[in-house]
Amino acid sequence: MKLSIVGCGYVGTVTGVCFADLGHDITFYDLDEKKLALLGAGKAPIFEPSLEELIRRNQHRFTTTSDLTGAVHDTDLTFVCVGTPSQEDGSIDLSYVLSACSAIGKTLKNLPDFHPVIIKSTVFPGSTGGSICSVLEKKSDKKAYVDFGLGSNPEFLREGTAVPDFCTPDRIVLGADDERTMGALRSLYTPFECPKIETAIRTAEMIKYASNAFLATKISFANEIGNLAKKLGIDSEKVFEGVGLDRRIGPAFFGTGIGFGGSCFPKDVRALIAGAKDYDEHLRILPAVLQVNEGQPLVVVRLLQKYLPDLRGRKIGVLGLAFKPDTDDVRESRAIPIIRQVLDAGAEVIAYDPLAMENFASLFSEITYAPSAEAVLSAEAVLITTAWEEFEHLDYHGTIVIDGRRVAAASRDARVYEGVCW
């Protein structure tokens, strides 16, 4: 099939490149010319392990363009993969999706063929069939589900493992309210062997939110129990090893520590809470999930002050700035509230991250960025905020370490060692 991808960030680029690898012809479109230029030159516009290699291998199967009409007219289906950030009140900002769909709608006006528009961005249930459908119909002067197709195909990949997650997912969710769009999605995903759920658009949208909200809940639950476990002298890792062996529960996403960051869990949980209010549903579990999550970074600073009560003038090292390992993404990284608090208490910060220092520097110019992880170890105390593999190979002898991510080498060798929930 010929596919156009609108929005070449983490989801759009990975989706396009992985479908190219399956033999499809891809046209990438983005408002950001820099991203298109990088893709056009065979380079990844975002950092993701193994992505660049896949781009090089499939470059003959994709083109980049700043002409959206050409992209839509020359392809059989369009994926919308633009961002859906949080607004002040926690609800999602649909403006990027609406603006992309307004432009797509205009291109549909003179297109004689039936062209499915598939929303891959995470949007609140009802958005695709509601305001997104309206803008497409208005700009195209056509009827959705009859003259053009509309569907939802939420994405479940994780940053850092996006390529394998996309290629071998646990399940694929196909949301469509017309048979032709469902048929196109079904045929596109034929080579994937995992379970596939075919459902209504708004159900597909809700599956995405419920999945992220549940995973976030698992993490906050583990952290709440973990905080208590630490006070009782119990290691939370052993606890959740035991809990996770129950097949009804499962071991994944019980990693305790400083909580979840990133561009999705915090935003999607907030969006579900805010969106529910419009239906007079006041969610109670999810606000608590966020509350626990906001408290976890503060535990690190509290533990640090056990050893250095007055942080004024102290030099504090921070290992890890990305929201998780194997990415340069710092959106809602847990290092942000930790560093802010340490700075507010009057300390100096020296930090290191293998990939994310440049992105972090746009948020914090007032800290020192170290040339290596070793250089951070000379600080008076070291906080570990991302579980990068290379932090397992440092010599922590003589250091005070407060560990938010459970690095075994630090727990073994540090002069003073405190884990957040262990």
Ligand SMILES: NC(=O)C1=CN([C@@H]2O[C@H](COP(=O)(O)OP(=O)(O)OC[C@H]3O[C@@H](n4cnc5c(N)ncnc54)[C@H](O)[C@@H]3O)[C@@H](O)[C@H]2O)C=CC1
């Ligand atoms: N990052 C992730 O791991 C995952 C993200 N998602 C969801 O996918 C969506 C996209 O997320 P990311 O890829 O992380 O976003 P991103 O911020 O990395 O990329 C979005 C891209 O859309 C482009 N864009 C914005 N407006 C546009 C327009 N009108 N026309 C064309 N391009 C436009 C931006 O320039 C940017 O390159 C969000 O809804 C997110 O919640 C879903 C699963 C995983």
Ligand SMILES: O=C(O)[C@H]1O[C@H](OP(=O)(O)OP(=O)(O)OC[C@H]2O[C@@H](n3ccc(=O)[nH]c3=O)[C@H](O)[C@@H]2O)[C@H](O)[C@@H](O)[C@@H]1O
């Ligand atoms: O909708 C999305 O964008 C994506 O959000 C998450 O993926 P991602 O945010 O990329 O990364 P995760 O591996 O889920 O980690 C999120 C945060 O939770 C933290 N985490 C994760 C697992 C765990 O056990 N404990 C824990 O604190 C990580 O350190 C990180 O800060 C989901 O895992 C994906 O399925 C989903 O597609």
